[in-house]
Structure formats: C-alpha cells, structure tokens
Amino acid sequence: MTLAKICGLTTPATLDAALRHGASHVGFVFFPPSPRHLGHDTAAGLSARVPGSIARVGVYVDPDEDLLQRTIGLVDVVQVHKVTAARAADIRTRFGRETWVAIAVRTQADLAEATGHVGAADRLLYDAKTPPGAALPGGMGLRFDWSLLDGFRHPLPWALSGGLDPANVADAIARTGAPLVDVSSGVESAPGVKDVDKIAAFLKAARS
Numbered sequence: 001m002t003l004a005k006i007c008g009l010t011t012p013a014t015l016d017a018a019l020r021h022g023a024s025h026v027g028f029v030f031f032p033p034s035p036r037h038l039g040h041d042t043a044a045g046l047s048a049r050v051p052g053s054i055a056r057v058g059v060y061v062d063p064d065e066d067l068l069q070r071t072i073g074l075v076d077v078v079q080v081h082k083v084t085a086a087r088a089a090d091i092r093t094r095f096g097r098e099t100w101v102a103i104a105v106r107t108q109a110d111l112a113e114a115t116g117h118v119g120a121a122d123r124l125l126y127d128a129k130t131p132p133g134a135a136l137p138g139g140m141g142l143r144f145d146w147s148l149l150d151g152f153r154h155p156l157p158w159a160l161s162g163g164l165d166p167a168n169v170a171d172a173i174a175r176t177g178a179p180l181v182d183v184s185s186g187v188e189s190a191p192g193v194k195d196v197d198k199i200a201a202f203l204k205a206a207r208s
Helices: 012-020 040-047 065-074 085-095 108-117 169-176 196-207
Strands: 003-006 025-029 055-061 077-081 098-105 123-128 158-160 180-183 188-190
Touching: 003 196, 012 025, 012 040, 012 196, 025 040, 025 180, 040 065, 055 065, 065 085, 077 085, 085 098, 085 108, 098 108, 108 123, 123 180, 158 169, 169 180, 169 196
Parallel strands: 003 025, 003 180, 025 055, 055 077, 077 098, 098 123, 123 158, 158 180
Antiparallel strands: none
C-alpha cells in the first residue's frame, strides 16, 4: 500500500484529520517565508499530539544550525531542500534522524542528481522545480511530467511530490508506482490553510 504524508500542518484540527484518515507521515515546516511555517511552541504542541506509529517530518530549506538544534527534538525525519549531499550527510550523521533530500525536477537531466545522494540520505523526494526567483522551493501546486520517471532506476527509497491533490493522486500512484506520496497545497482552501475534507479525500484516494 502506498504511504501518504500530509505536509505543512499548522493546527490541531487539521493534524487530527490527517491522523484519523490514515496518514503515515505528517509534515511540519520550519521555513519563515512559507505560509505554513511553525514557531517552536506551536510545533511542540502539534508534535506532542502525534502517536509513535506516525512519523513526524520536519521540513527545512538550507537550515542553519540554530534552527536544527531548536527543532530536531520535535521530529523523527528531517526533510531538506536546497542542500548538497555533503550537508545532508552531515545532518543525518550528527542528528541521528532519517533524512530525506528533495530533488527539484523539471527535466530528465534533473534526475541525475539522485545518485549523488546515495550514502547521504535515506529517501529522495521528487518535487516539481519552482520558477527561478520563487520564494518557496515547493508547496506551490506545481507538478512535473511523471513520465520522466518511466524506467528510472531509483538509487534510494523515494516519494512523489508536487501538484498532487485528491483528484490526481490515484493516477499519480498508478502511473509512477510511488511508494509514498506527499501533499501540501493540494489539500488547502488557501495558501497555508489546510482543509479537513480535502485531507480526508486525498488519503482515501491514495489508498484506492
């Protein structure tokens, strides 16, 4: 069965909806430019609601040491965007957390980056590459051409992200064979505002 992560959760009600409807992973964003960014106290309150059977994923963009030190105790998995393989490996070794590295994809050539993270990451997250100058590296509702993954030999466990929503996630899984799917803006009513009904619909579709 395909696993599913609901990312960018910010309230107890939406977190509880993700847990109730079968998310395997829940994501907390630690990146101030994002409308989904959490302060430490809010994140701590949400983190404490998550049962041990569900993985708490901290989402970071080229994080500094202070941010990691302050928040690492709240998460089980570190998901990093815009970092080198060496930086990911350092974070993974020093903090002892499962580490995911996001690969921004627009063309076949972008997938070549994947092999460089063997030994540095535990999972790769294929996400849609955002436009040059975009404020965010993800969570913008963009998707890439899933056919780019046809025949691709994944060097590590992986997840599919970028532009997924309740209407297309079943097709995405069928098309790519993704073992894990990740959604953020696709279950929102406005940027940063999760919708409990969309969360339920997404998780139901992912199971189908």
